[in-house]
Amino acid sequence: MLSNKSRPVIEATLPLIGSRIGEITPIFYNRLFTAHPELLDGLFSRSNQKNGTQQQALAGSIAAFATHLVNNPGTLPEAVLARIAHKHTSLGIVEEQYPIVYEHLFAAIVEDLGDAVTAEVAEAWTEVYWLMADALVKLEKGLYAQQANDKIWTPWTLTSKEEAGTDSVTFRFAPADETPATVAAPGQFVSVRVKLTDGVRQCRQYTLSDNVTSTTERVITTKIDSGGEVSPFMHQSLQVGDVIELSNPYGDLVIDTVGAPIVIATAGIGCTPSASALANLVAAGSEREVLVLHAEQQEANWALKYQMLESVAALPNAEIRLWLEDLENKDAGTEATAGFMNLAGLELPVDAKLYLCGPLPFMRAIRSQAIDAGIPATSIHYEVFGPDLWLAA
Structure with a gap:
């Protein structure tokens, strides 16, 4: 946990680091890939580097981790760490790479902030980095050990x-x-x-x-x-x-076949985890109460329409609701609501767990509506395709 010596330093400098982290991370990646161009071959995404999403995700994870250490002494942000660890292991990140990241990240911090990085500040943020790195290494070793093989690819x-x-x-x-x-x-x-x-x-x-x-x-x-x-x-x-x-399968958004009622709200290609969960519920003969909510611009875009409808029909306690921005071109037998998904007026199951997957603005809107409807934030889970920009925000 963060030491008593470092906590006041982190608390005092977090606003500055937080305000500059968006400028620091591009410097970091430039330094990293200049020194290790091989990391762009089979590990880092060139397109995510080009559009800036990887930089935003890294900045968000560091800021979120440091903020948690300051606001919640004695604990670690387990959900944040688990999400990162699953992505890391799916790419084959190993313990030996963390010192490389440390070297170039802190060089980027010094390059951007200059004399503001005193020895005291450097020591405190070094402690934050290695607390995060050590926690991730431990989680990642555990995830690797759960696999049926010892291969990354x-x-x-x-x-x-x-x-x-x-x-x-x-x-x-x-x-x-x-x-x-x-x-x-x-x-x-x-x-x-x-x-x-x-x-x-x-x-x-x-x-x-x-x-x-x-x-x-x-x-x-x-x-x-x-x-x-x-x-x-x-x-x-x-x-x-x-x-x-x-790679081997990873991911912490896992939907079980038994337990409390679940609401699965998806949009666009975010329907993929919903489709797999529904198929698995059918295969297990599950009687779990399931409410499936899905939104599309138009029905023809719905990638896994038939698979999802067949699964819902086969489950005794499942129903599905559909929202379409374009109602004019829907199939004659399709029941759908016009416009964007809205939870207002829906009878959500008591003690429901909510799973979200889709574009970030969609998930933010539905999460807010769900909280307004009485679903606790701790019962809401999400999956972001690509770098986690929700965390970055």
Whole structure:
């Protein structure tokens, strides 16, 4: 825990560091990749560096961790650390890389803040960094130990590639070697690593969208991101029979088959964890009370429509509500509400747990509505595709 010596220093300098962290992190990444350009091959995302989201996520995680240490002495922000640890392990981050990050991060802090970084300030923030790093290393070692193998990446063969709504595709993979595969949990993701035309490998996390407990198949459904590199390659260049690398399954947004009632609210391609959870509930013969809420711009965009509707129909205590911005082009038999999703007027199950996945503005709005409706913040869980900009905010 943060020492009594460092706490007042962190408390005094947190506003300054917090106000400058957005400028510090780009300097950090420039230093890091200048010294270690190999990290852009198969570890860091070039597109997330280009659009700035990775810098924002790193800044947010550091600020959130330091703020927690100041405001909650004697504890660690477990939810923040778990989310980061799952992303790290899906990419193969190891303990030996933390000193490298420390070296270039603190050089960036000194470059930006200059004489404001006294020996006392440097010592206090060094303590914060290593408290965070040591906590993450411990969590990550535990996550690695839970896997059925000791490999970061294993080869998988594409066996099927099918359209799944406008601009979305479902990919099915089978193991390409004899490496034991880990059983996934509904809501978890895998990292995908592909070699692009310039020879550089790039990674992206995708939620498993079906058949999650299988060890002989991995299924993901992706929507093409025109600003990215991995999804365009997969949609346009990856063919049945090709072999790519997948990580073991990770992710802390896991939806169990038993327990309190659940509300799953999604928008767009955020439906993937919902679809996998519903399929898993059906396979388990679950009688859990489930309310599925989904929003789309138009019905044709709904990537996993039929899978989700079939699952809801097969569950004895499940129902689904749909919101469409464009009602004119919906199917004749589809029941939907016009406009954006709104929880007002819905009878939410008592003691419900709420799971959110979709664009950040959508999740923020629904979270606020859920709290207004009486769902405690501690019962609301979310998944962000890509760098966690909610935390950064």
